[in-house]
Amino acid sequence: MPIASVNPATGETVQTFEPLDAAGIERRLARAEAAFHSYRGTPFAARAELMRRAADLLDRELEAVARTMTEEMGKPLAASRAEVAKCGKAMRWYADHAEELLADEHPAPADVADSGASRAFVRYRPLGPVLAVMPWNFPLWQVLRFAAPALMAGNVGLLKHASNVPRTALAIEELFQRAGFPEGCFQTLLIGSGAVEGVIRDRRVVAVTLTGSEPAGRAVAATAADEVKKAVLELGGSDPFVVLPSADLDAAVRTAVRARVQNNGQSCIAAKRFIVHTDVYDRFTAAFTAAMGALKVGDPMDESTDVGPLASRQGRDDLEELVEDARVHGARVECGGGRPEGWDTGWFYEPTVLTGITPAMRIHLEETFGPVATVYRVADLDEAVAVANDTPFGLSANVWTTDEAERERFVRDIQAGGVFFNGMTASHPALPFGGVKRSGFGRELSGHGIREFCNITTVWIG
Numbered sequence: 001m002p003i004a005s006v007n008p009a010t011g012e013t014v015q016t017f018e019p020l021d022a023a024g025i026e027r028r029l030a031r032a033e034a035a036f037h038s039y040r041g042t043p044f045a046a047r048a049e050l051m052r053r054a055a056d057l058l059d060r061e062l063e064a065v066a067r068t069m070t071e072e073m074g075k076p077l078a079a080s081r082a083e084v085a086k087c088g089k090a091m092r093w094y095a096d097h098a099e100e101l102l103a104d105e106h107p108a109p110a111d112v113a114d115s116g117a118s119r120a121f122v123r124y125r126p127l128g129p130v131l132a133v134m135p136w137n138f139p140l141w142q143v144l145r146f147a148a149p150a151l152m153a154g155n156v157g158l159l160k161h162a163s164n165v166p167r168t169a170l171a172i173e174e175l176f177q178r179a180g181f182p183e184g185c186f187q188t189l190l191i192g193s194g195a196v197e198g199v200i201r202d203r204r205v206v207a208v209t210l211t212g213s214e215p216a217g218r219a220v221a222a223t224a225a226d227e228v229k230k231a232v233l234e235l236g237g238s239d240p241f242v243v244l245p246s247a248d249l250d251a252a253v254r255t256a257v258r259a260r261v262q263n264n265g266q267s268c269i270a271a272k273r274f275i276v277h278t279d280v281y282d283r284f285t286a287a288f289t290a291a292m293g294a295l296k297v298g299d300p301m302d303e304s305t306d307v308g309p310l311a312s313r314q315g316r317d318d319l320e321e322l323v324e325d326a327r328v329h330g331a332r333v334e335c336g337g338g339r340p341e342g343w344d345t346g347w348f349y350e351p352t353v354l355t356g357i358t359p360a361m362r363i364h365l366e367e368t369f370g371p372v373a374t375v376y377r378v379a380d381l382d383e384a385v386a387v388a389n390d391t392p393f394g395l396s397a398n399v400w401t402t403d404e405a406e407r408e409r410f411v412r413d414i415q416a417g418g419v420f421f422n423g424m425t426a427s428h429p430a431l432p433f434g435g436v437k438r439s440g441f442g443r444e445l446s447g448h449g450i451r452e453f454c455n456i457t458t459v460w461i462g
C-alpha cells in the first residue's frame with residue numbers, strides 16, 4: 001500500500017509520501033541508538049517535564065490534530081477531539097507515576113538473607129530503542145499509549161505507523177521534538193510493511209510492540225522470536241456484550257449502541273457479539289435495533305454525525321462480504337445491511353443488526369471491524385458463558401447484571417484480558433490493557449505496560 005493520506009469520506013487523495021530509502025532508515029536507527037545512550041541516564045523529573053510539555057502542546061493544538069485524524073481515517077470529529085484529550089491525560093499520568101511504578105523493589109529481609117546477600121533489590125532499567133508498529137483506528141492514542149510509558153522508562157521510540165495515517169504519524173514525531181525531547185528520542189519511519197522485518201532484525205532495535213491484525217502480529221512476533229527480542233502484541237477482538245435478566249435494560253441498550261459503533265465500529269474493544277438471556281431478548285433486540293437504525297451516518301466533520309465512513313475501501317468491502325455470507329447462510333437482517341443511500345463517494349456502511357447467527361457463518365468467528373452487531377439468544381448463564389468464550393479472540397468482555405454470583409462466574413470463567421460490568425470496555429492509563437488467545441500477549445498501560453520494556457535487573461550484594 002502506498003503511503004498516502006486519503007479522505008475516506010470522499011475517496012480523495014490529500015497527500016502522498018515517499019517511503020524512506022535504506023540510507024534514511026539507517027540515519028534514523030543511528031540517531032535512535034545515539035539518543036538512547038544519553039537519554040537513558042536522564043532523571044525521571046526531567047523526562048516528566050518534557051512529557052508534560054508535550055501534553056500541553058497537544059492540548060493547545062487539539063482541534064488541528066483532531067481534524068487531521070478525521071480527515072485521514074474518518075472518525076467523527078467529536079471522537080477525534082476526545083482521543084486527543086485522552087492522550088494528554090495518559091501522558092500526564094505517566095509523567096506523574098513513572099518514577100513510583102519503576103521504583104526499586106526490595107524483597108523481604110528474610111528472603112534476602114536466605115539468598116546469601118547482605119542486600120538485594122530489583123531495578124527497572126530501560127531496554128533501548130523499541131519499534132512500535134501501530135494501526136490507523138486510534139492513530140494518536142495507540143501511539144501515545146506506547147510512547148508515554150516507553151519514554152518515561154528511559155527507552156526511545158521508533159514508529160512504523162499504518163500507511164494511511166502519515167500526517168498524524170509525522171505530527172507525533174514533531175510533537176516530541178517541539179516539546180524538547182532530545183533528537184532521536186522519538187522518530188517516525190515512513191516505511192512500507194515490507195521494510196519492517198529489516199528494522200526488527202537490526203541489532204540496535206531491542207524490542208517491538210504491535211497493535212493490529214493477527215497476520216501482521218504473527219509476522220512481527222515471528223521475526224522478533226527469530227532474533228530473540230521481546231514482543232508485545234495487541235491484536236483483534238470480538239468482545240461479547242452479555243445482557244442478563246437483572247440488567248437495567250435501557251442503560252444496557254444505550255451502552256450497547258455506543259459500544260458497537262464507537263470509532264465507526266472500528267475498535268478492537270468494541271462490543272461485537274450481543275449475547276442476551278431469553279427472558280429479556282425480545283425487548284433488548286427490539287430497542288437495540290431501533291436505536292442502531294436511528295443513527296445518523298454521514299460526513300465525519302459534521303458535528304451531528306454518529307457514524308462516519310470506514311477507513312478504507314478494503315475495510316468496507318471485507319465487512320460487506322461478512323454480512324453477505326451471514327445473509328446467504330440464513331441470518332436475519334434486523335436493520336441496515338448495506339451502503340447508505342446518498343453516500344457513494346466514500347466508504348460508508350449502515351449500522352446493522354443481525355440475528356439468527358449460526359456457526360456455519362463466517363461472522364460467528366471472525367471480527368467485524370465496522371458498525372455491524374450480531375445478537376444471540378441464550379437460555380441461561382452457562383450458555384451465556386459458553387457463547388461468550390466461543391471465539392478465537394480474548395480481549396475484553398462486557399456483562400450486564402446486578403447479581404454478585406453471576407459477576408463472580410464471569411470473573412472466574414471469561415477467557416479475556418478484561419471484564420467490564422454494567423458498562424462498556426474502555427482503556428484507562430491506570431488499568432492494564434491486553435488480551436489472551438488470538439488477541440495477543442503482553443499488556444499496555446498501568447505499571448504492567450511500563451514494565452514490559454524494562455530490563456528487570458536483580459542486584460545482589462554479598
Ligand SMILES: O=CCCC(=O)O
Nearest residue numbers: 137267268269426427
Ligand atoms: O482498538 C483498540 C484500542 C481502543 C482503546 O484503547 O480505546
